[in-house]
Amino acid sequence: MEAYYDSDASLEVLRHQTLGIIGYGNQGRAQALNLRDSGLEVMIGGLRDETAGQAEKDGFAVRSVAEVAERADVLALLIPDEVQRQVYTDVLSARLRAGQTLDFAHGYNIRFGLIAPPPDVDVIMVAPRMIGTMVRESFVSGSGAPAFVAVAQDASGHALGTALAWARGIGATRAGVFKTTFAQETELDLFQEQALWPLLCLSMMMAYEFLAEHGFPPEMVALEMYGSEEAAEILREMARVGFFKQMRLHSQTSQYGTLSRASAVPFAKEMRAFMENALAVIRDGRFDAEWRSEQAAGYPVFKQLRAQADAHPLNQAEAEMRRLMRHPPE
Numbered sequence: 001m002e003a004y005y006d007s008d009a010s011l012e013v014l015r016h017q018t019l020g021i022i023g024y025g026n027q028g029r030a031q032a033l034n035l036r037d038s039g040l041e042v043m044i045g046g047l048r049d050e051t052a053g054q055a056e057k058d059g060f061a062v063r064s065v066a067e068v069a070e071r072a073d074v075l076a077l078l079i080p081d082e083v084q085r086q087v088y089t090d091v092l093s094a095r096l097r098a099g100q101t102l103d104f105a106h107g108y109n110i111r112f113g114l115i116a117p118p119p120d121v122d123v124i125m126v127a128p129r130m131i132g133t134m135v136r137e138s139f140v141s142g143s144g145a146p147a148f149v150a151v152a153q154d155a156s157g158h159a160l161g162t163a164l165a166w167a168r169g170i171g172a173t174r175a176g177v178f179k180t181t182f183a184q185e186t187e188l189d190l191f192q193e194q195a196l197w198p199l200l201c202l203s204m205m206m207a208y209e210f211l212a213e214h215g216f217p218p219e220m221v222a223l224e225m226y227g228s229e230e231a232a233e234i235l236r237e238m239a240r241v242g243f244f245k246q247m248r249l250h251s252q253t254s255q256y257g258t259l260s261r262a263s264a265v266p267f268a269k270e271m272r273a274f275m276e277n278a279l280a281v282i283r284d285g286r287f288d289a290e291w292r293s294e295q296a297a298g299y300p301v302f303k304q305l306r307a308q309a310d311a312h313p314l315n316q317a318e319a320e321m322r323r324l325m326r327h328p329p330e
């Protein structure tokens with residue numbers, strides 16, 4: 001994988017360009033503040049009113065999306081993926097002009113062809129691998145959030161330079177920026193959400209239900225599984241010292257138990273089949289079709305799934321766990 005750092009990216013590329021960000025939420029706010037602190041001027045395009053107030057409080061002039069789309073040389077679309085197509089169709093498509101750059105923080109709409117910019121526009125992605133608050137906090141602390149960059153269209157011949165300059169402006173090249181494609185970033189992201197996390201989620205829900213049925217106090221199970229933050233610490237140590245190496249921080253009994261049972265899980269083949277199916281459904285567009293019809297219908301399945309999650313007894317167990325803890329996780 002090609003990696004880029006501060007020395008590979010020049011802010012000068014953006015210095016004399018007009019930068020516009022549509023949306024002032026998780027990513028919009030963090031990226032706008034970081035770019036400004038990097039000495040660049042940014043215009044914010046507000047669609048509705050809720051976050052426009054925050055942008056103004058932070059000292060940005062909020063303009064209409066149409067105005068920002070017309071004036072910006074580099075235009076970042078930092079609104080939820082589900083609404084990008086509509087905003088693009090209603091406001092942006094008629095206003096984009098040759099030589100502009102359209103920037104995304106996730107490849108979804110380009111990967112699935114929901115947005116098809118004209119060929120004389122550069123299309124880039126700078127996708128931080130952290131949530132917005134961390135993109136901001138890591139910038140302020142001096143470290144920076146790593147990011148993936150990609151170029152889907154290079155009309156100008158210098159789209160990658162623009163992407164790297166934006167990445168530098170938000171602090172990502174301090175940590176490392178890795179070149180990928182819109183397709184790989186999107187598929188990997190969705191695979192993580194639709195294969196890995198469901199397996200982890202199901203394992204934890206099942207373990208909770210099973211142990212509660214076998215007489216373990218529910219709040220004790222919640223504390224043991226994740227409430228003490230030991231699990232979060234394990235993931236952190238995986239990133240810091242290594243997936244397997246972090247095991248040395250635990251007892252030998254723990255290491256033996258985990259390694260011996262992981263290699264003997266009797267349904268590993270089924271898990272792999274589940275993963276294969278998840279990736280196939282993502283790649284051939286079936287997930288996108290399902291998700292879009294869910295949105296068009298007003299989220300009936302999603303609402304039901306959320307209601308089920310809200311009603312799961314684990315919610316009460318962790319409320320009790322938090323009540324009993326002197327310093328519950330914040």
Ligand code: NDP
Nearest residue numbers: 023024025026027047048049050051078079105106131132
């Ligand atoms: P947010 O949900 O935080 O976006 C909120 C912003 O979008 C607000 O300014 C809001 O305006 C506006 N908005 C919301 N709904 C609409 C709508 N229907 N029409 C017009 N504007 C709307 O988005 P994120 O920052 O989470 O995501 C932006 C992009 O960044 C996405 O592509 C996402 O995949 C990507 N990304 C997000 C990460 C994260 O930290 N969440 C991490 C990495 C990538 P108002 O308040 O007025 O409604």
